[in-house]
Amino acid sequence: MDVVLSPEEEAFRQEVRRFLEEKLPPDIAEKTGNGFRISKEDHVRWQKILHEKGWIAPNWPVEHGGTGWTPMQKHIFDEECALAGAPMVIPFGVTMVAPVIMKFGNDAQKARFLPRILSSDDWWCQGYSEPGSGSDLASLRTKAVLDGDHYVVNGQKTWTTLAQHADWMFTLVRTADSGKPQAGITFLLIDMKSPGVTVHPITTLDGSAEINSVFLEDVRVPVENRVGEENEGWTYAKYLLGHERTTIAAVGRSKAQLRKLKGIARAELAGGRPIIEDPDYARRLAQIEIDLMSLESLVLRTLYAESEGRPAGAEPSLLKIKGTQVQQGLTDLLMEAIGPYAAPFQPEAFRDEGWNEEPVGPDYGPALAPLYFNWRKASIYGGSNEIQKNILAKMVLGL
Amino acid sequence: MSFTFTDDQRQLADSIARYLDDKYGFEQRNKIRRGEEGWSREVWAEFAELGFLAFPIAEEHGGLGGSTVDLALMMEAFGRALVVEPYIATIVLGAETIARADPKRAAEILPSVASGEHLLALAHGEPTSRYDLGRVATMATGSDDEGWVLEGSKAVVLHGDCADTLIVSARTGGRDDERDGVSLFLVPGDAEGLTKRAYPTIDGMRGADLELNSVRVGPEALLGQAGKAVDIVEAVVDRACVALASEAVGAMAATVDLTTEYLKTRTQFGKPLGSFQVLQHRAVEMLSETRFAHALCYRTAGLMDTTSGGDRARAASMVKAEAGRAGKMVGEEAVQLHGGMGMTDEMAVGHYFKRLRLIDVTFGNAGHHLSRLVQLG
Numbered sequence: 001m002d003v004v005l006s007p008e009e010e011a012f013r014q015e016v017r018r019f020l021e022e023k024l025p026p027d028i029a030e031k032t033g034n035g036f037r038i039s040k041e042d043h044v045r046w047q048k049i050l051h052e053k054g055w056i057a058p059n060w061p062v063e064h065g066g067t068g069w070t071p072m073q074k075h076i077f078d079e080e081c082a083l084a085g086a087p088m089v090i091p092f093g094v095t096m097v098a099p100v101i102m103k104f105g106n107d108a109q110k111a112r113f114l115p116r117i118l119s120s121d122d123w124w125c126q127g128y129s130e131p132g133s134g135s136d137l138a139s140l141r142t143k144a145v146l147d148g149d150h151y152v153v154n155g156q157k158t159w160t161t162l163a164q165h166a167d168w169m170f171t172l173v174r175t176a177d178s179g180k181p182q183a184g185i186t187f188l189l190i191d192m193k194s195p196g197v198t199v200h201p202i203t204t205l206d207g208s209a210e211i212n213s214v215f216l217e218d219v220r221v222p223v224e225n226r227v228g229e230e231n232e233g234w235t236y237a238k239y240l241l242g243h244e245r246t247t248i249a250a251v252g253r254s255k256a257q258l259r260k261l262k263g264i265a266r267a268e269l270a271g272g273r274p275i276i277e278d279p280d281y282a283r284r285l286a287q288i289e290i291d292l293m294s295l296e297s298l299v300l301r302t303l304y305a306e307s308e309g310r311p312a313g314a315e316p317s318l319l320k321i322k323g324t325q326v327q328q329g330l331t332d333l334l335m336e337a338i339g340p341y342a343a344p345f346q347p348e349a350f351r352d353e354g355w356n357e358e359p360v361g362p363d364y365g366p367a368l369a370p371l372y373f374n375w376r377k378a379s380i381y382g383g384s385n386e387i388q389k390n391i392l393a394k395m396v397l398g399l
Numbered sequence: 400m401s402f403t404f405t406d407d408q409r410q411l412a413d414s415i416a417r418y419l420d421d422k423y424g425f426e427q428r429n430k431i432r433r434g435e436e437g438w439s440r441e442v443w444a445e446f447a448e449l450g451f452l453a454f455p456i457a458e459e460h461g462g463l464g465g466s467t468v469d470l471a472l473m474m475e476a477f478g479r480a481l482v483v484e485p486y487i488a489t490i491v492l493g494a495e496t497i498a499r500a501d502p503k504r505a506a507e508i509l510p511s512v513a514s515g516e517h518l519l520a521l522a523h524g525e526p527t528s529r530y531d532l533g534r535v536a537t538m539a540t541g542s543d544d545e546g547w548v549l550e551g552s553k554a555v556v557l558h559g560d561c562a563d564t565l566i567v568s569a570r571t572g573g574r575d576d577e578r579d580g581v582s583l584f585l586v587p588g589d590a591e592g593l594t595k596r597a598y599p600t601i602d603g604m605r606g607a608d609l610e611l612n613s614v615r616v617g618p619e620a621l622l623g624q625a626g627k628a629v630d631i632v633e634a635v636v637d638r639a640c641v642a643l644a645s646e647a648v649g650a651m652a653a654t655v656d657l658t659t660e661y662l663k664t665r666t667q668f669g670k671p672l673g674s675f676q677v678l679q680h681r682a683v684e685m686l687s688e689t690r691f692a693h694a695l696c697y698r699t700a701g702l703m704d705t706t707s708g709g710d711r712a713r714a715a716s717m718v719k720a721e722a723g724r725a726g727k728m729v730g731e732e733a734v735q736l737h738g739g740m741g742m743t744d745e746m747a748v749g750h751y752f753k754r755l756r757l758i759d760v761t762f763g764n765a766g767h768h769l770s771r772l773v774q775l776g
Contacts, residue, residue, distance in 0.1 A: 282773040283770070286720075286769045289772070290772075294721060295691065297695045300694075300698075301403070304402045318691070321687065389684075392683040392687075393676075397673075397679070397686060398663070399659065399663065399679045
């Protein structure tokens, strides 16, 4: 049940396909397709190719370097990229901090940061969560004290994804203790090379180390790196979260994942027949296809409403919950497809580190159980799914 | 593609909603369904006058040529108001079957349907066929010259009690479970040899089981091409699945509204029920099911007019499976969140629940359509 495209949209799809065929490096596509972790160099290599084409930031206004695409074009682009095995564009710069800088930053900040985000010369990470502040983000305690024309920052950030690669971190810090917790928060941009910044990896369930603790000890941050007003950071952070949740639905990637899943489920046998023909498995697969179609339908409706000037309301929270459920459901079926070959733990087989041995079990096997375990994060990050329900209960139902 | 609506469609939805808000409140509906026929001929005449009946019928058949998306907007509004008139039987099933099977006859018959003077019903399902549209045991013997004699039983025919004309499927060839060999016949509602056992349905509509004992009809009763009825009925039912799903999303939305209102007003332990997080999250899940089913429903409605065969079947099964599953969940949760009051006939919520639950078992429940999706591949 594909989206029916107009001739113009179909032509655009072909244009995107041709671009991907010509420009997406085959070695990167192969790694992505096999579920390998992608190195920083590969990410940057691909993002620079997108930048050269002018397609790195479809969500930006044209005057800042956006594409001016319709919602359907953006959707087609995401889907084609995912199906071709292009790595996802790391969202922290292009999708997350850039809209905040555009909306609340000053001209100097726009001139300094936006071009380097577009060109992927700067890698960004997000310094929000702290050991004591997860879902209750506003309780954060990392402190910034004004000292002349610098803030002196002390505290600890955690779950900081890919901070090991980052040049910059956008972060929420406490600048006032009086009043509501939300009222004393400031939005700071921190140079990761500043003295006093230390990054420690955190190993996750799947054995990978994509997240980190970031320790901040007497880090001096120039006042010019503050976005907007002091103590107004919470407003900017909420604006950002709304942006994050539409992309978090990740329809294109889930469609690519579904295609991969069907390929594996046709190859794997259960009782002498492909597991895709097993009645229980097949029905679960059918149900997740329905969920994905529903998700895509509401994503497109939301994008159209936004493009017609009707703001999204609380749809992003609905999309975040459903999108992550679909992603997790797919990883569950992927892991189950290989049966007992989910067991061998062979992280070397899907790390991009030049391991040349034959894996135990099928080639696609080693990445699948780690993927399942890794992907449990999806219903926790970006505001846990329970926090999304709190938001929906309040904003939509008025409870 | 229906990710957004045209201005005309928004106006259509508004005008239907305005009419139903005014004329079809919960109390008025109760009065209507408790009346002698179980629905209102007065309301039906107003539907005709307002163009609701003509809307989905093609222009060349005396209708207004609305799309499936327009039909979905209508059905969603009917779902919100729990309309009990024979709209599905006459318009969604009856008129559509005639239009697909025999365009020439459709041009003769459907103008009187659009004007509200002629009620139809589709008598296809049988006591042992369940959701299998290809399983027909009712027999038609005879020929194009002499006419036909119909023999058999038809089960749970929606509004089969009041139809002026029944569209009856019967075998002119083939085995009981063969797709080929089934034909459609127009049978007057008062035909000799036709016994109707009429009943109210648990969701406030009307149905009938039919016995056809040597029912004689003329050669002109054969509708369209002999032997090809299953393809026609399948196409009609696929579109009806979208219509039912649209009705379900309307009923689901109303159910979410009622439940939210109840959570805000009912107090226990000194505070509104809506202040308890466990109930908030359950209400949000109902909301979520409703919004996603709604988006899928209109996407599918948009596809109905542009696809055929397996694509159409897949789209219809997806939306019907989803509406059935989500509708059941929303209905069950709504009753639970209403507590004891949810169990009473007095509250509207239970009536929405009953309709949602019955929509699931009409033309294939969620499990049936999942299986069909698996078969379609």
